[in-house]
Each structure stands twice: as structure tokens, then as C-alpha cells.
Amino acid sequence: MIHHWFSALPLRKKVIYPIWTLLTLSSLILGASVSHFVGVTHSTNLYTRTSILAQGIASNLPGALIFNDKETGLDQMNALSFDPEIIAAHVEHINNEPFAKLDNLPESCQWKGKAIHCSDSVFFAVTHPITLDNEHLGNLTVWASKDNMFKQRNQIIVIFLVTSIMLSILALFFAHGLHKLIAMPLLSLFHSMQSVIKKGVTTRRLDVLHPDELGMVTHCFNEMLDNLSHRDDLLTQAFQKLEDRNHYINQVLDSIEQGLLVILPSQEITYFNPAACLLFPDIKSQGNNINGNFTPNGMLYEFEPNARITELLDHIEHHKRLLPVIIRHQITGVRYQISSYPISGEQSSLLHIEDITTRYAAEQRQRLAETIFDQNPSSVVVLLRDMTVETKNTSFIHNFGDINDLNQLIIRNPLEFSYRILKQLLTRGSFQIKADVSSCGEWLPCLITIKIIKNSENKIESFVVSISDKTQDVKLKQLKFEANHDALTHLANRQKAYRSLLKYHQNNTSVYILFLDLDGFKAVNDTYGHQCGDDLLKIIAQRLKNCVLKEDLVARLAGDEFLLAFTLKNDEEKTHNHIHTVLNRILDTINQPIIINHCEPMISASIGVYYWKADEDLSVEAALNKADKAMYCAKVSGKNRYHIA
Numbered sequence: 001m002i003h004h005w006f007s008a009l010p011l012r013k014k015v016i017y018p019i020w021t022l023l024t025l026s027s028l029i030l031g032a033s034v035s036h037f038v039g040v041t042h043s044t045n046l047y048t049r050t051s052i053l054a055q056g057i058a059s060n061l062p063g064a065l066i067f068n069d070k071e072t073g074l075d076q077m078n079a080l081s082f083d084p085e086i087i088a089a090h091v092e093h094i095n096n097e098p099f100a101k102l103d104n105l106p107e108s109c110q111w112k113g114k115a116i117h118c119s120d121s122v123f124f125a126v127t128h129p130i131t132l133d134n135e136h137l138g139n140l141t142v143w144a145s146k147d148n149m150f151k152q153r154n155q156i157i158v159i160f161l162v163t164s165i166m167l168s169i170l171a172l173f174f175a176h177g178l179h180k181l182i183a184m185p186l187l188s189l190f191h192s193m194q195s196v197i198k199k200g201v202t203t204r205r206l207d208v209l210h211p212d213e214l215g216m217v218t219h220c221f222n223e224m225l226d227n228l229s230h231r232d233d234l235l236t237q238a239f240q241k242l243e244d245r246n247h248y249i250n251q252v253l254d255s256i257e258q259g260l261l262v263i264l265p266s267q268e269i270t271y272f273n274p275a276a277c278l279l280f281p282d283i284k285s286q287g288n289n290i291n292g293n294f295t296p297n298g299m300l301y302e303f304e305p306n307a308r309i310t311e312l313l314d315h316i317e318h319h320k321r322l323l324p325v326i327i328r329h330q331i332t333g334v335r336y337q338i339s340s341y342p343i344s345g346e347q348s349s350l351l352h353i354e355d356i357t358t359r360y361a362a363e364q365r366q367r368l369a370e371t372i373f374d375q376n377p378s379s380v381v382v383l384l385r386d387m388t389v390e391t392k393n394t395s396f397i398h399n400f401g402d403i404n405d406l407n408q409l410i411i412r413n414p415l416e417f418s419y420r421i422l423k424q425l426l427t428r429g430s431f432q433i434k435a436d437v438s439s440c441g442e443w444l445p446c447l448i449t450i451k452i453i454k455n456s457e458n459k460i461e462s463f464v465v466s467i468s469d470k471t472q473d474v475k476l477k478q479l480k481f482e483a484n485h486d487a488l489t490h491l492a493n494r495q496k497a498y499r500s501l502l503k504y505h506q507n508n509t510s511v512y513i514l515f516l517d518l519d520g521f522k523a524v525n526d527t528y529g530h531q532c533g534d535d536l537l538k539i540i541a542q543r544l545k546n547c548v549l550k551e552d553l554v555a556r557l558a559g560d561e562f563l564l565a566f567t568l569k570n571d572e573e574k575t576h577n578h579i580h581t582v583l584n585r586i587l588d589t590i591n592q593p594i595i596i597n598h599c600e601p602m603i604s605a606s607i608g609v610y611y612w613k614a615d616e617d618l619s620v621e622a623a624l625n626k627a628d629k630a631m632y633c634a635k636v637s638g639k640n641r642y643h644i645a
Helices: 002-007 011-060 062-067 070-082 147-199 213-255 274-279 296-302 306-317 357-375 394-400 419-428 471-484 494-506 521-528 530-547 572-591 620-636
Strands: 086-093 098-103 109-112 115-118 123-132 135-145 259-263 269-272 322-329 335-343 348-355 379-384 389-392 430-439 442-454 460-469 511-519 553-558 561-566 604-612 642-644
Touching: 011 062, 011 070, 011 086, 011 123, 011 135, 011 147, 062 070, 062 098, 062 123, 062 135, 070 086, 070 098, 086 109, 115 123, 259 274, 274 348, 306 322, 306 335, 306 348, 379 394, 394 430, 394 460, 419 430, 419 442, 442 471, 471 494, 494 511, 494 553, 494 561, 494 604, 494 620, 511 572, 511 620, 521 530, 530 553, 530 561, 530 572, 572 604, 572 642, 604 620, 620 642
Parallel strands: 604 642
Antiparallel strands: 086 098, 086 135, 109 115, 123 135, 259 269, 259 348, 322 335, 335 348, 379 389, 379 460, 430 442, 442 460, 511 561, 511 604, 553 561
């Protein structure tokens, strides 16, 4: 209310009233502050002075109280009379019995028992104990008057009131003078400006009457009018350029492949480019009303999810920005990315619409590829051309740590990119090598595959290194080996020998079956011990393997019994002649001297041979039985020989 009243005042009163009010209030506040400060200071000093006097007199009265010497006590109390504000004093024993009294009471005060009552005076009392060696003898009460203090404060208030009135009158005259110096020339300038505005700023200029500050303001106003006239010309040219630029921008917007619409909160379209019509053929401009898919019901019916459509319409209605969201046409399945941008200065929104079906599918494929890459059980790392790590999957980090350089990968036999490896990489695009890689303090048997990735210019851009943990494969291979081989000699065991013979027969291949039993092996065990016997079996196994080809079968059936099976590629007559050569070589090899831990066990072999023809209708067990019987014939014949069934 006061603000509106002050705003409606003339300029001269706006100058006079604040100055007068400010100076008057300042003098009043200053006077009140000074009088209050003087009163508080005087009161504090009076109380302090009275307390000090009472303490001093009380310290001199113990002797008078002890000896009940009232004259001495009164002489001591008369010292209080030197302070004009002290009007009375009273001393009493500890048993409340009066001892001495000092009376300087004014006419308006009188004693009532041990207390004082005044009708016009203001006073206060200070009581101090009288002690001797911490023994309480009595009390001294001193009364002081505040009349002089109030009298001085009232004089100060009167002086400041008179001073405030005089300053108020001076402030009024000062405000009037200031109004004449400033407000009146400004009012004249205002009327002159009104006249200039009505007649036009470009036809007339104000006259500079005086070369003072107001004259300088008038001169600046004239210069401002000249600048405005010049800016009017520039503004006209700018509007023409803006119109040309708008025409250019409209052409650019029409050529953009993404759909653009300007829509009001009332669902009215003010602009849409041709791309929007291609994306949504149902969009039409009929009386500036939005039609087709962009009515609320149409949007909710044609597209999904409904929550995003509702959010889009809400942002359009409230003129707020909406970050890009993806919606899907329920019938065609086409996906669109729609965003809303409020246009400043207008209550309308710019809708950006883009068909992202192809891009969405590509992004889905990329995300799927990234998921497959990250969840690949093999450790995969992508290297740049400078061999720094660009990315790695979870399996790689789990097995080898979060390393940033392939040199941090510990390999038992480090890879060296030789000319042969680089040539194979360039020609075949990949390279594989088996190596042991350190993982969590242990060596893992791995298959390292290196592939190159080329860019569109057919230049190598990066390398993909895949490290497959072959621990399970090695364990399975080892288990398979243990299941098919003898633990001591590592030769094929009985089961593998049976399968190999059956495979020969199923492949319609004739095969020589040699059943071999060592002569004197029990004596070796009894004489030199079982450890020597085991070492002897290993040596015999290696000698048997050296007597035949690598692809031929050499097996240990049990104890000192061995089985050999092989084919001879010559014709039948030469084959039967050649078998004797092979058998003699085996016997001679076994008979070679053997030294084990300074022991020289004597050993020989008895061999039974059966030629199992391909067309012979005989089982594996029957063929082995014939070879076994032939071996016993060799033993009966004197050992260290062979017998062909």
C-alpha cells in the first residue's frame, strides 16, 4: 500500500520526503541511543561505586561490631556521605540487632523499620556482609539514589529533541533546494522529450540550453536519436536478410530426411516438412488442426507403448523438452524415434521424427554381438595396430586380469612375430599356436588364435586374439590315454588291442598277430626285485616299438605278455618270407644285453604268430587264441623262438 502511494507522488515529493524523513529519523535515533547509553553507563557506574564503598566500609567495621563501639562505627560510616548519591546506610549484627544508622534521606523518603520508602525518588540498595577471619559478624546495607541520573538523561533527551527539530527544518529546506536544482530541469527535459516523440524522433532535435550536466544529457539524447535513425535503416536491411534466410532455412528443412513438425499445445500444426508426410502419410493440414496419427486417440491407438505416447503429448501440452524416445507402429512394426524441443518465444514445440527401423535392427545386432563377445567362454582381446589393448571380454579379465598391454600376458614360450607368422596372418587372415599361459599363478594349456580385422580400405586395423583354455581337452585326452594304454609301459592295453584287431578285420585287412611272452621274467623279479622287473618291461616295450612301424599295434596284455599286430604291403609270397625277417629282428632285439642299476638280467621271448586273413570268418578272441597256442608251441620247443600257426 505504501509502495503504491509513494509511486504515485510527484518527483519533487519523491525527492523531499525521503531526505526529510531520513535526516529526522537519524537525529531521533541518535538522540535516543545516546541518552540510553548515558543512562546505562551512569547506572552501572553508580552501582559499581556503591558496591566498592560498601565493601570498603564493611572491611573497617569488624572491630566496632566486636566491641559494640557505635561511635567508631558511625565514624566509619560517615565516609559514605562524601558520595552525594548515597542517601542512607544501616549496620546490624548477625542476630538482626541494629548497630548504627547513617541518614541523609531527602524530604520525599522516610524510614519504615529497617527499610526506606520514597514517594518521588528512585533508589537501590547494596548489602555487604561484615566478616572477620571467615566469621560472619553482621551486614552493611547502603542505599543510593538514581534521581541525578534520571535528571541528566532527561536533559540530554530535551537537547536532542530540540536538535532533531532544527535538523528536520534544515532537511526540509535542503530537499526543496535539491528539487529546484535537479527535478525542475528534468521535468523540463521530460516535456521536451514528449514533444519530440509526438513529432517524430527523426525530424527534430532538442536544444541545449545550458552547458552543464543536463545540457550534456540533452546532447546525448540528440546523439541517441541520430543513432536510432541509423539503426532503423540497419534494422530494415536486417529484416530483409532475415526474410531471405528464413526462405533458405525453409528450403533446408524441406530437404531434411527426418520429419519435423511445429505443434502448439492445443494439438494444432503450424509447420511440417515433406519428410514428415512421407513418414506419416495421414498427417494433413486442415484448418491448422492436427489430423491423422497425431490426434491423442490416434497416437494411443496406432503406436505403442502408450506410456511414451502419453508422455509425449504431456510435454507438448506443457511446452517442455522431451529427450528422444522410441515408439513402434502396432501394425507395420516400424520404429520411430521422436523428441520434443520447446521453441523459445512461442508456446509451440518442435517435433523431430526419424524412422530408425534399420538402425534399431543394426544396434540390436551390435548389442547381440557385444553380448556374445562378452559371454564367450574363450578369453578374447582386441589389439590396436600398436599392440595396445582396445577391449577385452569378461572371460579374459577373469582368467588373466584387467591388463592394458599384451606384453603383461605371461606365456611360457613367448610369441615372436616372425616373418612366417606375419605371412600366414596376411595370406590366411589367422594364425594358431599352442602355448602355456599363466593364470592366477598356474600354467594353463591354451590354443592362441590371432585374426586380423581390415577396414574398408583393406588395411589392417586391429587384431583379435582368442585364448581358448584346453585344460579340459588335455584332461580328457589324458583320461582317454589312461583308459586305452598300459600305465607302466604306455603301450596299448588289452581293450585297445581288441578294438584295433576288430577294426583291421572290419576294414577287410589281413593282419599278422604276434603273441609274445618273455622267457625268464619270473626269475628276474625273484632275483633283482619287482622294480628291476618293471624297468625291464619298459625297456622291452620300447624295443618292440622300435622293431615295427609307428602305425603298427604294440600292446601289453598282462604281466610279461605282449601283443603285436601289423600288415605287410608286399605280395603274399614275399609277405610270408618277410615275416620271418621281422620275427628274427624282434628276437634279436630282445636278446640284446640289458643293464639296470648295475644288474644284467638275462631275458628272451617266445612268440606265437597267426596270420588272420581278411576273408576268414573268425572272431577276435578266436584269432588271439590261435596266436596264444602258437606261443605255447614256441615255449615247448625250447623258448627264444617263434612258431607260426
